Amino acid sequence: MADIRIGLWLDQPDSHFLDEILAMPGGEAAAACIQCGTCSGACPTVRFMDSSPREIMAFVRAGYRDRVLNSNTIWMCASCYSCYVRCPKEIKITDFMYKLKQIAMREGYKNPDAKRARILSKEFADNVKSLGRNNEMWLLLKYFLSTGIFSALKYTGMGLSLLRTGRLEIFPKKSKSVSDVRKIIAKSREEAAMRP
Amino acid sequence: MTRYTYYPGCSLGATAKPYAASIAATALPLGIELREIEDWNCCGATAYMSYDHVEAFSIASRNLAIAEKTAEDGGAQVVAPCSACFAVLNNAVHYMAEDPKLFDRVNDALSAAGLRYEGNVKVRHLLDVYINDVPEELLKSKITKNLEMVRLAPYYGCQIVRPKNEFDHYDMPTKFDDYLELLGAQVVYYPVKTKCCAGTFITTQPEIAARMIGLLLKSAKDRGADAVVTCCPLCQFNLDNFQKEAGEYWNQEFNIPILYFTQVVGLAMGIPPGDLEIDDHRVSADALLAKIV
Numbered sequence: 001m002a003d004i005r006i007g008l009w010l011d012q013p014d015s016h017f018l019d020e021i022l023a024m025p026g027g028e029a030a031a032a033c034i035q036c037g038t039c040s041g042a043c044p045t046v047r048f049m050d051s052s053p054r055e056i057m058a059f060v061r062a063g064y065r066d067r068v069l070n071s072n073t074i075w076m077c078a079s080c081y082s083c084y085v086r087c088p089k090e091i092k093i094t095d096f097m098y099k100l101k102q103i104a105m106r107e108g109y110k111n112p113d114a115k116r117a118r119i120l121s122k123e124f125a126d127n128v129k130s131l132g133r134n135n136e137m138w139l140l141l142k143y144f145l146s147t148g149i150f151s152a153l154k155y156t157g158m159g160l161s162l163l164r165t166g167r168l169e170i171f172p173k174k175s176k177s178v179s180d181v182r183k184i185i186a187k188s189r190e191e192a193a194m195r196p
Numbered sequence: 197m198t199r200y201t202y203y204p205g206c207s208l209g210a211t212a213k214p215y216a217a218s219i220a221a222t223a224l225p226l227g228i229e230l231r232e233i234e235d236w237n238c239c240g241a242t243a244y245m246s247y248d249h250v251e252a253f254s255i256a257s258r259n260l261a262i263a264e265k266t267a268e269d270g271g272a273q274v275v276a277p278c279s280a281c282f283a284v285l286n287n288a289v290h291y292m293a294e295d296p297k298l299f300d301r302v303n304d305a306l307s308a309a310g311l312r313y314e315g316n317v318k319v320r321h322l323l324d325v326y327i328n329d330v331p332e333e334l335l336k337s338k339i340t341k342n343l344e345m346v347r348l349a350p351y352y353g354c355q356i357v358r359p360k361n362e363f364d365h366y367d368m369p370t371k372f373d374d375y376l377e378l379l380g381a382q383v384v385y386y387p388v389k390t391k392c393c394a395g396t397f398i399t400t401q402p403e404i405a406a407r408m409i410g411l412l413l414k415s416a417k418d419r420g421a422d423a424v425v426t427c428c429p430l431c432q433f434n435l436d437n438f439q440k441e442a443g444e445y446w447n448q449e450f451n452i453p454i455l456y457f458t459q460v461v462g463l464a465m466g467i468p469p470g471d472l473e474i475d476d477h478r479v480s481a482d483a484l485l486a487k488i489v
Contacts, residue, residue, distance in 0.1 A: 044392045048404055079242040080392035081358035085366040101246040116400040124243035134206040134238045143399060158437045165476035169210040177237035180309035181255055187308035188251040191301060
């Protein structure tokens, strides 16, 4: 990821990016960051990120839109909330990462490291929409079909053990909730489309 | 007998069946009556938040609206055994209380299914209920087995103590430690007790997951724990099923049983391990079981 640091000065800062973030619910907290680095210190996955959470906050405020949305950082967040509960300025950093993921998904930013996380999110949402509940077996099956079936091979032992102990639900029971869930999702999307 | 509205979550019917079995075996004798929310749906977990937060909170809130509607006194206590479900539902309650615009948007979406959430639900984790709502005398009267030879590492995981929780300290909680001691077991110092189990990285980033899971296993192994005790289906799944990969990453062998806290409660109560489905886990707990007298 060396090119990212070297190429910093080549990016075109986008002054509207910070405005866009500040306008999101909870996004106004971005202005409060004091760059102390507590979030990066608390993060269990920071060593795998191309920018630390502290750097992401700095890039957001400087307007480096593409850099932030192209980073693997937002997808390397495991949602453990360590940073969130420790931040001295009480910035909801985990939610902040979710927001950045939402923008990146919507606008088609495709960090190669994040491909599998994006697929899992999509398959998960599809699973809920079609069954009302999440079926682990089908979620993983569809996930592996989308990411390369060979990567599934190393999970064979685990799969057999789960199967033997009856812990894989092979025939998903469709919850009666599914029609409600679909209506709620449709209505929510209708509303989202009208948001400024 | 205290009655609670119960939100089991998707894992309890599949990968976390042993959790469900051990809850069924221990809750009623301890005076906990769990009434399942009729026709509940998936909470959305963390994956759904990458889509849209209003949509994510809307599907989570369908469960809250039904719980509220069916509660006898208008206010419901929703109990979740899964830490991810707990965190999502609890976040939904708190965020909607703080943000009237979100509250209205969610209710607008719920209206499509003829539902409304009024804001009268309190979400609790099952571990919180076991620890804080069961009178100590009642628990002690049910304990028939001696666990004093058993050394346990209390693994809280991240989401039970994270945002907006009223259960325990977010970084160095102690209530689970105290509870296992109350059950008669020895508790090892476990400084990584709230570190992340890698969550869904087990599928999307298996190499990173192996590293993170290995750190948790190593800390327990180095301190001579006979088992790591969890309160979350995903933590149990990751720690139990990824020991080989974690061992390869850290170049050592792990063979540590990962138990649900309800299984430890059941063992202390003298319930046969088979009824608690302990033998369904990947790593055998036979050595631990032999230490119980």
